[in-house]
Amino acid sequence: MKHLPFKNYMEDAVGYMLERLAPQYPDICMCDRCCTDMMMIALNNLPPRYVSTHKGDVLKRVEGMELQYEVEVLTETLRAMQIVGRKPHHGRNEEGI
Numbered sequence: 001m002k003h004l005p006f007k008n009y010m011e012d013a014v015g016y017m018l019e020r021l022a023p024q025y026p027d028i029c030m031c032d033r034c035c036t037d038m039m040m041i042a043l044n045n046l047p048p049r050y051v052s053t054h055k056g057d058v059l060k061r062v063e064g065m066e067l068q069y070e071v072e073v074l075t076e077t078l079r080a081m082q083i084v085g086r087k088p089h090h091g092r093n094e095e096g097i
């Protein structure tokens with residue numbers, strides 16, 4: 001089957017939101033491991049939204065994100081930050097939550 005490249009737009013949206021929120025929560029660890037956990041938790045709670053990437057620049061679309069998505073992404077990203085912030089996983093080696 002042939003198809004054009006696509007990706008889950010929510011991955012960029014959550015990453016973008018995390019970068020925007022992180023400075024407001026200096027107490028929450030933002031090491032690679034914790035960021036990964038936060039992204040996975042938020043993404044598991046958000047419906048995937050696949051977009052074609054053949055024209056590139058998904059991030060530009062993320063920045064112009066519709067308000068409805070922004071609220072969803074904000075809510076789930078904040079929730080994930082609180083979960084990981086309370087119980088950071090960076091001392092552990094096993095995969096997953």
Ligand SMILES: [Zn+2]
Binds near residue numbers: 029035088089090
């Ligand atoms: Zn950490």
